[in-house]
Amino acid sequence: MQPIKIYNGPHGQGPNPWKPIILLEELGLPYEIVWIPYAEIKSEPYTSLNPNGRLPAMIDPNRNVTLFESGAIINYIIDTYDKKLKLTYGDDRFEEKWLLQSWLMFQMSAQGPMFGQKTWFTHIHIEQNLQTAIDRYGNEAKRIISVVDSSLRKQRQKLGLAADEPVWLVGDKCTYADLAFVSWNTFLGTMFPSGGLDLEKEFPEYYRWFMNTANRPATKKVLEFREECIRTMKDTAMQVVERQADAHKLPVYEKTLGSSDS
Ligand SMILES: N[C@@H](CCC(=O)N[C@@H](CS)C(=O)NCC(=O)O)C(=O)O
Structure with a gap:
């Protein structure tokens, strides 16, 4: 190949x-x-x-x-x-196969653009400290994080997973949907400088999920x-x-x- x-x-x-x-x-x-x-x-x-x-x-x-x-x-x-089907589901898990698309679309339409705008207005925009824009995109970024965080919590409950077991967006394994979020997640520190977000404390499921994806050997x-x-x-x-x-x-x-x- x-x-x-x-x-x-x-x-x-x-x-x-x-x-x-x-x-x-x-x-x-x-x-x-x-x-x-x-x-x-x-x-x-x-x-x-x-x-x-x-x-x-x-x-x-x-x-x-x-x-x-x-x-x-x-x-x-x-x-x-x-x-x-290493990172996806087949027709035998039909709903989960399509739910992966929901999360991928969510990454593309929500996480990417909102994290991107938050980064832009915090660090790059020519007009400094444009607080309404920084707040708008900061709040959106946190809202998006909370959507994932509470979905992961529901998944953990549904699957009866212990607190130290990894939980994924869909089903019981890491998929392309989880991995699609990783490279933007690495921006969180720079997006929220000087203590604007304590991910581990505010969104513990999201934090652990991010660590579990980022620490996979290939990723x-x-x-x-x-x-x-x-x-x-x-x-x-x-x-x-x-x-x-x-x-x-x-x-x-x-x-x-x-x-x-x-
Ligand atoms: N929705 C597009 C976004 C692509 C995008 O914005 N790429 C950035 C790099 S991460 C870029 O090309 N920026 C340069 C520019 O805007 O001129 C995708 O996911 O492929």
Whole structure:
């Protein structure tokens, strides 16, 4: 099998490309990260891969398939390559199979966008301390966390799991739906600086779930590689700044993520 190509932007701080990368690593499939500077994603040839000019895009040379939107790429990888149902359910667990889609759509439409806006207004927006926007997206992020937290609690009760046993969004195993949340969850510390959120205390099920996903060996390997990319790769944040007048605080923010190059 030829490696599946996932397009990512140096130095890898954006969470969305890591979602399919985590999945590929978890499934043990060959893949290749294609690094494309942020300056090049809004124009051809990249917009032929992703008309939205954002990351990721995927090319699967084995099946001649090119896709954009991380959720669609996740669905494609699962449907095409997870024949042993390692991270999904089959028709014998019909409702659970479809519930996974509900959670994936929730990740795509709620967690990703709201966590993203909270990060933007906290760290990057040109107008500093725009408190109404920071509060709006902070409250939404916490509400989304509480939706997951209480669902996990209900699952724990339903399945009769002890407090130290892992609980997952759907059924009795970790699936692609759980893993889709991980790369945004790693942003929580930076999203809520200076004590704005005590995840472990306020949302204990969410906290344990996040730890249980992030500590899986394959996922951990990808997250550690991402940290290394942020630390060592040449940063292209300035290219976004040149394009977006309201992104002038981006290099300062990137420094807080551990980049030595901003
Ligand atoms: N819904 C899209 C969101 C893609 C997205 O916003 N990607 C970010 C990186 S994580 C990006 O390309 N940002 C650069 C930009 O907005 O120009 C997906 O999940 O694929």
